[in-house]
Amino acid sequence: MSVSPEFTRGKIHDVVVKPLGKFLDERGWLAELFRSDETDPATMPVMAYVSMTRPGIARGPHEHVDQTDWFCFIGPSNFKVYLWDSRPDSPTHGVKQTLFAGIDAPMSVIVPPGVVHAYKNVGGVDGIVFNAPNRLYAGEGKSSPVDEIRHEDVAGSPFILD
Numbered sequence: 001m002s003v004s005p006e007f008t009r010g011k012i013h014d015v016v017v018k019p020l021g022k023f024l025d026e027r028g029w030l031a032e033l034f035r036s037d038e039t040d041p042a043t044m045p046v047m048a049y050v051s052m053t054r055p056g057i058a059r060g061p062h063e064h065v066d067q068t069d070w071f072c073f074i075g076p077s078n079f080k081v082y083l084w085d086s087r088p089d090s091p092t093h094g095v096k097q098t099l100f101a102g103i104d105a106p107m108s109v110i111v112p113p114g115v116v117h118a119y120k121n122v123g124g125v126d127g128i129v130f131n132a133p134n135r136l137y138a139g140e141g142k143s144s145p146v147d148e149i150r151h152e153d154v155a156g157s158p159f160i161l162d
């Protein structure tokens, strides 16, 4: 990883942001999260998990060496999503992107390796995030090191959640 001293705002190359359409009826709603026929085989999920994040709390910033994350922000809260491109060979190296996603704007955000990412619950209720990465957490049988660089406790880190 190489870190840019200062990030400029913009859109990060290879980050895919898709609105999640809701099918509404009398019972509530349904939204597709991903489909293999719309997915680059390189980013095809191999597992999925769901996490709950309390109001005002953040997860990350984290970075993966080999893993692509496929986050789905579906509610019932809203999140501010932070992305920093620290890939030395990227056309958008040094760019920072932020998004608002969740109940008011359901969306999926596909984050490639080397893009540092975090999200913070900026709503007033517990928030659910679904993630379908393209690598197994800790590998087959959870027998390998976790592919994750955690930046949250690094003094002087440029990855600041404003």
Ligand SMILES: Cc1cn([C@H]2C[C@H](O)[C@@H](COP(=O)(O)OP(=O)(O)O[C@H]3O[C@@H](C)C(=O)[C@@H](O)[C@H]3O)O2)c(=O)[nH]c1=O
Binding pocket: 049, 051, 059, 060, 061, 062, 063, 069, 117, 118, 119, 131, 137, 148
């Ligand atoms: C991610 C993950 C965690 N765990 C376990 C490990 C630990 O005991 C507990 C909580 O894990 P963590 O502290 O790593 O959870 P968290 O800090 O939410 O980690 C996630 O943060 C976001 C921002 C990302 O970028 C994700 O890729 C992932 O790194 O769940 C699994 O069993 N499987 C998994 O796939």
